Amino acid sequence: MTEQPGHRIWVFPSGCIPATGTGTEPEFTSREELCLLNPGPQDVTAEIEVLRDDEDPSGPFTLAVGARRVRHVRINDLFDPVPVPLGVPYGLIVRTEHPVVAQVVRTDTRRDGLTVSAMQGYGTG
Amino acid sequence: MTEQPGHRIWVFPSGCIPATGTGTEPEFTSREELCLLNPGPQDVTAEIEVLRDDEDPSGPFTLAVGARRVRHVRINDLFDPVPVPLGVPYGLIVRTEHPVVAQVVRTDTRRDGLTVSAMQGYGTG
Amino acid sequence: MTEQPGHRIWVFPSGCIPATGTGTEPEFTSREELCLLNPGPQDVTAEIEVLRDDEDPSGPFTLAVGARRVRHVRINDLFDPVPVPLGVPYGLIVRTEHPVVAQVVRTDTRRDGLTVSAMQGYGTG
Amino acid sequence: MTEQPGHRIWVFPSGCIPATGTGTEPEFTSREELCLLNPGPQDVTAEIEVLRDDEDPSGPFTLAVGARRVRHVRINDLFDPVPVPLGVPYGLIVRTEHPVVAQVVRTDTRRDGLTVSAMQGYGTG
Numbered sequence: 001m002t003e004q005p006g007h008r009i010w011v012f013p014s015g016c017i018p019a020t021g022t023g024t025e026p027e028f029t030s031r032e033e034l035c036l037l038n039p040g041p042q043d044v045t046a047e048i049e050v051l052r053d054d055e056d057p058s059g060p061f062t063l064a065v066g067a068r069r070v071r072h073v074r075i076n077d078l079f080d081p082v083p084v085p086l087g088v089p090y091g092l093i094v095r096t097e098h099p100v101v102a103q104v105v106r107t108d109t110r111r112d113g114l115t116v117s118a119m120q121g122y123g124t125g
Numbered sequence: 126m127t128e129q130p131g132h133r134i135w136v137f138p139s140g141c142i143p144a145t146g147t148g149t150e151p152e153f154t155s156r157e158e159l160c161l162l163n164p165g166p167q168d169v170t171a172e173i174e175v176l177r178d179d180e181d182p183s184g185p186f187t188l189a190v191g192a193r194r195v196r197h198v199r200i201n202d203l204f205d206p207v208p209v210p211l212g213v214p215y216g217l218i219v220r221t222e223h224p225v226v227a228q229v230v231r232t233d234t235r236r237d238g239l240t241v242s243a244m245q246g247y248g249t250g
Numbered sequence: 251m252t253e254q255p256g257h258r259i260w261v262f263p264s265g266c267i268p269a270t271g272t273g274t275e276p277e278f279t280s281r282e283e284l285c286l287l288n289p290g291p292q293d294v295t296a297e298i299e300v301l302r303d304d305e306d307p308s309g310p311f312t313l314a315v316g317a318r319r320v321r322h323v324r325i326n327d328l329f330d331p332v333p334v335p336l337g338v339p340y341g342l343i344v345r346t347e348h349p350v351v352a353q354v355v356r357t358d359t360r361r362d363g364l365t366v367s368a369m370q371g372y373g374t375g
Numbered sequence: 376m377t378e379q380p381g382h383r384i385w386v387f388p389s390g391c392i393p394a395t396g397t398g399t400e401p402e403f404t405s406r407e408e409l410c411l412l413n414p415g416p417q418d419v420t421a422e423i424e425v426l427r428d429d430e431d432p433s434g435p436f437t438l439a440v441g442a443r444r445v446r447h448v449r450i451n452d453l454f455d456p457v458p459v460p461l462g463v464p465y466g467l468i469v470r471t472e473h474p475v476v477a478q479v480v481r482t483d484t485r486r487d488g489l490t491v492s493a494m495q496g497y498g499t500g
Contacts, residue, residue, distance in 0.1 A: 005134050005136050005218070005247065005249045005250070006136065006247065006249075007247075009255050011255050011256065011287055011289060011351040012287075012351075013285045013286060013287035013320055013350075013351045013352060013353050014283075014285035014322065014353040014355050014368060015320075016322065023236065027235075028235075028236070033139075035138045035139035035214070035216075036138060037136055037137075037138035037176060037216040037218075039136060039176075039218060051287060051289075051318060051319060051320050052319065052320065053319055053320050053321055053322065054319075056318065057318050068176060068181065068182050069176060069177065069178055069179075070138055070140075070176050070177065070178050070214050070215060070216040071178055071214070072139065072141065072178065072214040089285070089320050089321070089322040090320060091285075091287040091320040091351075093255070093287075093289060100138075101136040101137075101138045101216075101247045102138060103138050103139040103244065103245075105139050105242075106366065106368075108364060108366055109236075110277075110278075110364065111273065111278070111359075111362075111363050111364045112236075112237055112238070112362055112363045112488070113236050113237050113238030113239075113240070113362070113363030113364070113487070113488045114233060114235065114236040114238065114240050114363075115240045115363070115364050115365045115366045115490070116231065116233055116240045116242045117242060117355075117366045117367060117368050118139060118231075118242050118243060118244045118245065118368060119353065119368045120245045120353075120368065120370045120495065122255065122256065122257075122351045122373065123247065124255045124256075125255070130384050130386050130468070130497065130499045130500070131386065131497065131499075132497075148486065152485075153485075153486070158389075160388045160389035160464070160466075161388060162386055162387075162388035162426060162466040162468075164386060164426075164468060193426060193431065193432050194426060194427065194428055194429075195388055195390075195426050195427065195428050195464050195465060195466040196428055196464070197389065197391065197428065197464040225388075226386040226387075226388045226466075226497045227388060228388050228389040228494065228495075230389050230492075230494075234486075237363070237486075237487055237488070238362070238363045238486050238487050238488035238489075238490070239483060239485065239486045239488070239490050240365070240490045241481065241483055241490045241492045242492060243389060243481075243492050243493065243494045243495065245370065245495045248497065259380050261380050261381065261412055261414060261476040262412075262476075263410045263411060263412035263445055263475075263476045263477060263478050264408075264410035264447065264478040264480050264493060265445075266447065301412060301414075301443060301444060301445050302444065302445065303444055303445050303446055303447065304444075306443065307443050339410070339445050339446070339447040340445060341410075341412040341445040341476075343380070343412075343414060356491065356493075358489060358491055360402075360403075360489065361398065361403070361484075361487075361488050361489045362487055362488050363487070363488030363489070364488075365488070365489050365490045365491045367480075367491045367492060367493050368493060369478065369493045370478075370493065370495045372380065372381060372382075372476045372498065374380045374381075375380070
């Protein structure tokens with residue numbers, strides 16, 4: 001079996017969930033989504049730590065991704081019942097037992113229109 | 126001959142084609158485009174798999190890119206007659222026999238104005 | 251102890267702080283923020299140089315990031331009392347004694363609506 | 376002397392200069408800008424090739440970047456008198472004799488508001 005593409009550790013430094021939004025929910029709810037792609041033949045369970053600027057990290061939270069599947073999860077759905085507060089800086093460290101590919105996408109509708117930003121992570125391992 | 130820059134595998138985890146749009150078509154049609162650059166002296170044929178969150182992958186679909194050419198293709202044009210549904214999570218794995226450079230660009234006109242996001246891929250091989 | 255994820259040098263070539271803004275401050279002030287994540291068990295002090303297109307670099311400026319913390323800083327707050335002028339090209343070189351992960355996020359409210367862009371850095375070392 | 380951070384080859388696959396714009400020029404002219412940072416003690420001259428989807432590459436065009444300087448250039452300024460046509464797909468291959476860091480930033484004012492996207496390049500060498 002050849003090594004599957006991806007990394008076992010992904011780090012995202014720039015998280016900040018917009019605190020307000022406009023437009024119909026849930027389509028236009030301001031949010032950040034963690035997007036994982038598992039290219040391999042095994043299911044994986046991601047362990048996710050949330051780092052903050054003024055307190056110790058929380059987690060690890062776990063998230064299952066099936067073999068050869070993607071999973072896109074709103075950060076706030078993931079970390080229930082200890083959600084990431086809105087409008088504050090945070091970061092993520094995502095660890096998996098097999099390589100995956102991860103990205104964070106921010107949707108922000110605080111003002112008119114819409115801005116979507118892809119937050120590329122740093123992968124290693 | 127020196128090795129040409131790029132990778133033989135590119136992975137994109139965060140696909141989601143906006144389901145609606147505003148403004149004149151085709152210029153402002155909401156879309157995601159796969160952008161390939163083939164820096165080498167040989168034509169390449171990319172094999173593209175589409176991963177989903179709730180069913181098995183589809184493909185591989187094939188896409189030719191001439192020697193020392195770019196090719197930008199709307200995901201929906203590429204995967205006809207089995208198009209990626211709009212508004213659902215998906216990911217791409219792009220494989221080529223020689224190194225290329227790939228990126229996905231999302232154009233979203235669901236609301237007033239416009240937001241364009243470059244979805245950087247993960248490259249290996 | 252295993253090596254912590256990240257790099258000791260991060261380079262950002264595309265800085266340019268939008269010179270004007272609209273909407274309530276400070277939430278919608280146009281800005282660029284440097285986002286650092288320190289995954290390790292030691293506090294780090296980042297040394298930051300600002301490169302310009304028409305004069306010698308300034309700095310290094312220093313910025314502390316606690317162990318297992320993130321820190322998001324507006325470029326203009328960081329470089330007081332020698333702030334980066336608004337509306338001019340600049341770049342950053344960020345050096346730390348232990349690996350960290352860095353990203354720059356630009357918020358631009360010069361016009362109606364809002365555009366947020368993640369400026370991925372180049373990491374090495 | 377330690378190796379300076381960066382790469383000698385940067386590849387950008389997803390170029391497309393928005394063909395129209397709104398708002399006051401030059402601030403809000405739709406454009407793509409190539410942003411180079413030269414971290415080293417030597418001036419560099421970048422050689423830039425433009426790849427297209429339907430014809431042979433053009434160039435190399437040359438662009439000087441001073442030692443320890445950034446340079447941000449509108450693609451259309453750079454390639455005068457053979458400018459990249461507006462609204463068509465293109466890509467860039469940027470080569471330098473010493474390592475630099477490169478990024479492309481797209482500003483699009485075709486519609487109300489504004490969208491800015493950072494197009495991360497692929498670096499090697």
